[in-house]
Amino acid sequence: MEHRPSTKQVVEAIAGRPNLGVVAGISYLHYNHHDLREIAEYLTKWTRKSLKVLSGYEPFYPNEYSI
DSSP, X not given: OTTSXXXXXXXXXXXXXXXXXXXXXXXXXXXXXXHHHHHHHHHHHOSSOOOOOOGGGSSXXXXXXXX
């Protein structure tokens, strides 16, 4: 999405505001090596972490077998 800020931009925008957090994610179909590396870096730095798999935004079902 071209009009959406990057995870880095959001993290920088809320710096110094401990009452706010960031939810970051990537699309299974539209990611690149940089996206994965950036998310991995944030996961090592953040104190609270979680993973949410929201399959409604991808054109397949979570239990669909694909090669």
